[in-house]
Amino acid sequence: MSLWHKVVPLIAAALLLAALWLPSGPIMTVACMAMLAAAVVSAVHHAEVVAHRVGEPYGTLVLALAVTAIEVALIVSLMLAGGADKAVLARDTIYATVMIISSGVIGICVLLGGLRHREQSFRIEGAGPALAGLTALSTLVLIMPVFTVSAPGASYSTTQLLFVGGSSLLLWCAFVFFQTVRNRDYFLPASDTHNEAVHAPPPSIRDSWLSFVLLVISLTVVVGLAKTLSPAIEATVAAAGAPRATVGIIIAMVVLLPEGVSAIRAALANRLQTSMNLAFGSALASIGLTIPVVVLVAVLLDLPLTLGLAPKDMILLVLSLLVCSIGLGNGRTNMMQGAVQVVIFAAFLFLSLVP
Numbered sequence: 001m002s003l004w005h006k007v008v009p010l011i012a013a014a015l016l017l018a019a020l021w022l023p024s025g026p027i028m029t030v031a032c033m034a035m036l037a038a039a040v041v042s043a044v045h046h047a048e049v050v051a052h053r054v055g056e057p058y059g060t061l062v063l064a065l066a067v068t069a070i071e072v073a074l075i076v077s078l079m080l081a082g083g084a085d086k087a088v089l090a091r092d093t094i095y096a097t098v099m100i101i102s103s104g105v106i107g108i109c110v111l112l113g114g115l116r117h118r119e120q121s122f123r124i125e126g127a128g129p130a131l132a133g134l135t136a137l138s139t140l141v142l143i144m145p146v147f148t149v150s151a152p153g154a155s156y157s158t159t160q161l162l163f164v165g166g167s168s169l170l171l172w173c174a175f176v177f178f179q180t181v182r183n184r185d186y187f188l189p190a191s192d193t194h195n196e197a198v199h200a201p202p203p204s205i206r207d208s209w210l211s212f213v214l215l216v217i218s219l220t221v222v223v224g225l226a227k228t229l230s231p232a233i234e235a236t237v238a239a240a241g242a243p244r245a246t247v248g249i250i251i252a253m254v255v256l257l258p259e260g261v262s263a264i265r266a267a268l269a270n271r272l273q274t275s276m277n278l279a280f281g282s283a284l285a286s287i288g289l290t291i292p293v294v295v296l297v298a299v300l301l302d303l304p305l306t307l308g309l310a311p312k313d314m315i316l317l318v319l320s321l322l323v324c325s326i327g328l329g330n331g332r333t334n335m336m337q338g339a340v341q342v343v344i345f346a347a348f349l350f351l352s353l354v355p
Contacts, residue, residue, distance in 0.1 A: 005045050009214045012039040012221040019228050029232050036225040036254070043070070043218035044259055049203050049211035061180065064259075064281035066215060068289050071097070071255045073223040075290065076297055078230055078251075087304040090294045091142065092248025094287055095313060096352075098138055100252055101283040103320040103345035105260045109267035109275040110327070111338025120272040124331035126179070126186035130280035131328065133175050135321050137287040140164055142317060145308035154308025158299055164307075165295035172288025179281070189273045226254070242353055249352055256282070272333065312351060320344050 012035040019032055047066040075093055079086045113120045141164060150157040156164060179187055203211070237246045259278060266274040298305040309317065323344060327337035 005042055008038050008042045009217040013217055016221050016224045032225050032229050039218050039221045043215055046211035046215035050208055053203055053208040061281060064285045067255055067259050067282055068285040069219055070222050072290050072293050074226050074251055077227045087306045089248055091307045092245045093251050095142055096249040096252035097286045098283055099320055099348045100256055101279050102324050103341045105263050106279050107338050107341025107345055109263050110333045111335050111342055113267035113272055114335030114338055116268055117270050119332055119334055121332050122273045122276045123186050127276050127328055131325055133171055134283050137168055141287055141291055141307055142309050143314055155306050161295045165292040168288045169292040172284055175284055187277055243355055245352060316348050
């Protein structure tokens with residue numbers, strides 16, 4: 001573990017304390033943005049250290065939980081600060097997360113991996129059920145509210161919210177049991193399923209515990225800095241004339257960028273199984289853990305919560321999941337499959353800015 005990874009969480013924590021007491025300004029805003037990015041990278045690094053210690057597929061589960069904890073904390077803190085104005089923030093962020101992962105991260109991994117290695121393989125026995133779970137959760141959370149009639153608009157009633165929140169958590173728990181206990185071998189590298197140390201030698205117990213402590217510090221700092229920067233982000237989006245949904249996309253990208261880089265690096269190293277574990281694990285955790293917490297906060301504090309997507313976004317979501325299921329249907333990938341998914345991701349970004 002380098003000195004940089006040890007020092008960054010502490011420097012970021014000191015800056016967060018300074019930002020809470022000192023007046024805000026351009027210099028403080030730039031410093032907070034820089035340290036926010038550094039803290040996110042540091043958090044993912046320390047999650048990976050812990051992940052290497054516990055082995056696959058527990059490793060990718062640790063990383064997914066770390067990223068989801070950041071996302072949940074950001075959404076809930078912004079909802080509490082914004083009230084009714086943030087009724088669609090959870091929807092926009094979860095939709096952006098699913099699109100970034102299903103078309104962006106997976107697409108770039110498959111494209112770059114195909115260009116470097118021609119063809120790559122992964123365990124369809126694990127990816128198939130994960131994609132089925134992601135499709136079911138995406139439909140229940142983001143599409144069905146548009147077609148229900150118990151509440152006005154694209155919203156669920158309180159009873160429906162509690163049902164969907166409970167179902168999301170239950171399905172995520174079932175996936176974790178499937179991934180880590182019942183069928184763990186489905187998520188080990190297809191080329192050498194008995195070698196759990198295929199990624200890197202495991203770190204020492206001392207380094208693992210140190211990384212765990214620094215991981216907790218980094219996650220706390222990320223949440224605090226993001227909340228501090230949220231007014232500046234929203235003001236920038238409004239000044240640029242971009243749709244308000246852009247805020248959700250920015251949050252999702254900030255949270256997923258380091259994990260996306262990790263997945264891409266694994267694909268370039270011909271470890272596509274790790275890329276798939278990271279992608280699907282994060283997408284399922286993003287819905288399965290975020291929705292129950294958001295629903296609980298909204299119900300207890302009587303906050304408005306809109307989950308249903310607009311028709312344009314529903315079409316893009318269905319297209320992304322459909323192409324993903326077709327492209328990953330046989331456990332082998334090539335660059336053409338990745339190119340199709342990257343084009344869908346580009347369309348998502350463009351149509352979000354120019355609806």
